[in-house]
Amino acid sequence: MRIVLIGSGNLATNLGVALKNAGHQIVQVYSRTMEHAHELATRLGAVPTHQIEQVSDNADVYILSLKDSVLQNILPTLCKGKSDKIFLHTAGSLPMDVFAGFAVHYGVFYPMQTFSKERLVDFKAIPCFIEACDAPTRDLLQALSRSITTKVYPLSSADRQYLHLAAVFSCNFVNHCYAISSELLARHHIPFSVMLPLIDETARKVHSLLPSDAQTGPAVRYDENVIERQKALLSDEPSWANIYKQMTASIHQTATTKREHD
Amino acid sequence: MRIVLIGSGNLATNLGVALKNAGHQIVQVYSRTMEHAHELATRLGAVPTHQIEQVSDNADVYILSLKDSVLQNILPTLCKGKSDKIFLHTAGSLPMDVFAGFAVHYGVFYPMQTFSKERLVDFKAIPCFIEACDAPTRDLLQALSRSITTKVYPLSSADRQYLHLAAVFSCNFVNHCYAISSELLARHHIPFSVMLPLIDETARKVHSLLPSDAQTGPAVRYDENVIERQKALLSDEPSWANIYKQMTASIHQTATTKREHD
The missing domain is CATH 3.40.50.720 (NAD(P)-binding Rossmann-like Domain)
Structure with missing residues (x-):
């Protein structure tokens, strides 16, 4: 053609x-x-x-x-x-x-x-x-x-707009999480390469587990001590702190709803 | 032992x-x-x-x-x-x-x-x-x-707390992005498996590019038409809509700072 x-x-x-x-x-x-x-x-x-x-x-x-x-x-x-x-x-x-x-x-x-x-x-x-x-x-x-x-x-166009929105979460927002992570490490002189095995396993995991079943970390087990300490570490970065709060609340909410259904 | x-x-x-x-x-x-x-x-x-x-x-x-x-x-x-x-x-x-x-x-x-x-x-x-x-x-x-x-x-303990915070972004928050993505797809009867090549490439990319250089999508090119339409699609899910807004603002801010330095 x-x-x-x-x-x-x-x-x-x-x-x-x-x-x-x-x-x-x-x-x-x-x-x-x-x-x-x-x-x-x-x-x-x-x-x-x-x-x-x-x-x-x-x-x-x-x-x-x-x-x-x-x-x-x-x-x-x-x-x-x-x-x-x-x-x-x-x-x-x-x-x-x-x-x-x-x-x-x-x-x-x-x-x-x-x-x-x-x-x-x-x-x-x-x-x-x-x-x-x-x-x-x-x-x-x-x-x-x-x-x-x-x-x-x-x-259809109607479904494609939701597919694209889902792709923004699975790719663009994921990459921004990597970017925040790499900047946090750089400030403490830790090479980003140490994070790659975790990044790879997190991606591999959802090939065999539902993402909601694969969730780990302080938010899903509602470890308030850790959450409060981590928020405090982000006090100089209000936009990262906001993302931390929204993500943590949303993970906790998803886990609570899931437990009620299980 | x-x-x-x-x-x-x-x-x-x-x-x-x-x-x-x-x-x-x-x-x-x-x-x-x-x-x-x-x-x-x-x-x-x-x-x-x-x-x-x-x-x-x-x-x-x-x-x-x-x-x-x-x-x-x-x-x-x-x-x-x-x-x-x-x-x-x-x-x-x-x-x-x-x-x-x-x-x-x-x-x-x-x-x-x-x-x-x-x-x-x-x-x-x-x-x-x-x-x-x-x-x-x-x-x-x-x-x-x-x-x-x-x-x-x-x-040291002092550096480890930042490493752990970076891991929360690179793993736990990333996985929650996958979870929101999979739920959006499920509601429109699209199998999550179609998202896996994108998830894998997003993870693979940061093995060779800095995450801030790997960023793509509507937020980094500041495509306001797309951003407004996608926010509207999330009007029934306030916690996802909040994550969308915070992420988009933070990606745009990072890209603007980066351009000023380049």
Whole structure:
């Protein structure tokens, strides 16, 4: 397929490389900044542009990976005169209907993973959630998805927004917990590497136990002595202290509800 | 060595099995409830007791793995008449000096891992942090630690409390994020297994990137449209909504500070 990438961020970079490796032709890369467009286009053997009016109409599919607010602004210009083309976005939380009134054939390809430019991931193992507005889009979307991953699931916009929210908790908030942890260690000259066996086991555990059954620590056993001492250690960091309090209260609440049901 | 375990929870269970496998003799297991003492004692070929007065004085080491508040209450009775014995606790946040005035030879053996009874972990890879009040305790603690793990680090009580706090963020709070995620998915009939590749990659990423460099998602790129929509999805769950708000604000703050420094 001949593909135009709209966006040049972490997701566009990882997706572009996977599509090129699967034999598709990336004909053009658009980014608001020419430097970013050029960087990714060079990597993919494509033509860069930073002007949305200059986006080629000589492609089969247009894949949009942009911040939600930006995406909605460019649709009128991007879709104009391309009523026979297929438009896809890759955003977890944006409904498919964002294209309605601008494009005729459109859908969603949401690869649920955390992407960084510095770290290419193996797309084969990434669950991808798809949605299409019509049969031609569905056929193309199925073929495109299966060319890069073995895990393709149809999912509605209504359910996808909850999936994306769940991913924010399982990935973005988890990573921020790691970040707070690493900063606490750095301040006491303890290398973050000592934390990795615990991080790995915590992730591995939920492959075989329900997360609510895997919960350990002072909050779930309601060890008030420890909780009060740890709050005191965070008195200079009000935002971390707030996270500590909210997390502890929520863990305790979940455990109490669970015990009542058991 | 002849060892008495005081406590029969997740940590005591995993540690007891590792010590037994390393060739030590677990002579007795104490728990407040006879059923729990009996269960672990049977597994370790030891004698169970639920009366602290009945704890044998015929051992080399007493290892205490109890909720902090309980631990402090039993020390007067437990340590009485055992001034030649060595006492260790396994708590991350409790200072070594909790033993002062009760025992003569004492220290800390803190294995930093998340333990569940249902899931025995390989102790060899667990970083263990040790502290001793005198030379005889240090020698025994070194020998005991090295018999079950290759990762032994001396650490003061003052630093250990920050290590434990960091572990609470990297493990307990992370697991609660998984728990909220799994509950959100369950309510929309999406299996939690689709989240595992994302969970695994999030953990793997911080082996090679600093957590603050690995951060992705709506909060770090400050995608207000997504953030507002996701807050609205949590309107029926005030404690999850609070966590969402605190996490998002803290991620944004960290990213802003980082950009100013870069």
